[in-house]
Amino acid sequence: MYLAKINITLKESVLDPQGQTVLRTLQGMSEQTVQDVRVGKYVEMKLQADSTESAQEIATRICDKLLVNSVIESYHLEIAKL
Amino acid sequence: MKVAIITFPGSNCDKDIGTVIEESYNANVSYIWHKDSISSGLDLVVIPGGFSYGDYLRCGAMAKFSPAMESVVSFAKKGGKVLGICNGFQILTEAGLLPGALVNNIGLKYICKDQDLIITKNDSKGFWKNYNQTIDSVSFPIAHGEGRYHADPETIKELESEGRIVLKYKNNPNGSIADIAGISSANGKVVGMMPHPERAMNPYTGLFDGKIFFDYFLAN
Numbered sequence: 260m261y262l263a264k265i266n267i268t269l270k271e272s273v274l275d276p277q278g279q280t281v282l283r284t285l286q287g288m289s290e291q292t293v294q295d296v297r298v299g300k301y302v303e304m305k306l307q308a309d310s311t312e313s314a315q316e317i318a319t320r321i322c323d324k325l326l327v328n329s330v331i332e333s334y335h336l337e338i339a340k341l
Numbered sequence: 342m343k344v345a346i347i348t349f350p351g352s353n354c355d356k357d358i359g360t361v362i363e364e365s366y367n368a369n370v371s372y373i374w375h376k377d378s379i380s381s382g383l384d385l386v387v388i389p390g391g392f393s394y395g396d397y398l399r400c401g402a403m404a405k406f407s408p409a410m411e412s413v414v415s416f417a418k419k420g421g422k423v424l425g426i427c428n429g430f431q432i433l434t435e436a437g438l439l440p441g442a443l444v445n446n447i448g449l450k451y452i453c454k455d456q457d458l459i460i461t462k463n464d465s466k467g468f469w470k471n472y473n474q475t476i477d478s479v480s481f482p483i484a485h486g487e488g489r490y491h492a493d494p495e496t497i498k499e500l501e502s503e504g505r506i507v508l509k510y511k512n513n514p515n516g517s518i519a520d521i522a523g524i525s526s527a528n529g530k531v532v533g534m535m536p537h538p539e540r541a542m543n544p545y546t547g548l549f550d551g552k553i554f555f556d557y558f559l560a561n
Binding site: 277280328 | 516
């Protein structure tokens with residue numbers, strides 16, 4: 260069994276008003292070190308696969324097909340063995 | 342005129358648009374459940390507004406894998422006429438029938454109000470090429486949280502130069518790039534828009550401008 264951990268964020272070119280709102284709040288809290296905030300989503304999937312490579316391939320296919328819209332989003336995928 | 346309206350779990354404007362097309366344009370309307378496919382011999386398919394599959398993950402993301410949408414994609418690829426309103430527009434972009442995507446409004450609020458719109462007749466090749474009326478602005482209600490149109494600069498340039506921007510916002514309410522409220526496919530047959538022309542079809546509700554759009558769209 261494998262665990263796919265997927266972090267999805269809006270692309271740099273797409274304005275993220277949620278991130279901007281959080282950034283303004285942080286600045287209001289005097290957290291002056293914070294330069295930028297992007298708010299995204301996190302998906303975990305448990306997969307039955309023969310190998311890490313195979314789990315990676317399945318998870319990538321699912322990301323490209325459903326979980327991520329490449330017009331507006333980018334993602335980072337990590338596979339862990341359970 | 343034979344019209345199919347796709348109904349997903351969470352659709353809520355299917356009867357609104359169906360009633361308008363049936364009563365004002367004397368069409369033969371059928372409602373197609375998401376698990377079924379559309380029949381042959383249709384003149385128009387409408388993807389109505391609402392919250393298909395709860396709008397989980399992304400608005401319209403799940404709908405493209407339904408049997409109904411798969412049959413709509415092949416209908417559109419054969420030159421069929423498809424109209425997507427609000428959630429229907431989001432579904433058409435997710436299904437790849439229209440370019441770009443709809444993301445959350447710049448102010449992060451759900452906006453529900455009457456909205457002034459510009460009929461963009463900037464190109465004789467474009468969507469409005471046969472439009473011969475003098476009216477160049479209309480008012481339709483909008484009701485969305487994720488209506489900010491986004492596409493890369495090349496796509497925007499293409500939409501503008503080909504006259505495929507169907508409607509633009511006056512006083513852009515949601516941060517859409519180039520004030521885009523609605524677009525068409527390259528062949529002009531697939532149209533998606535965030536505003537609701539079907540809610541501007543009855544003087545009792547205050548607006549009647551939907552007739553300008555439907556009169557033109559259904560006849561051309």
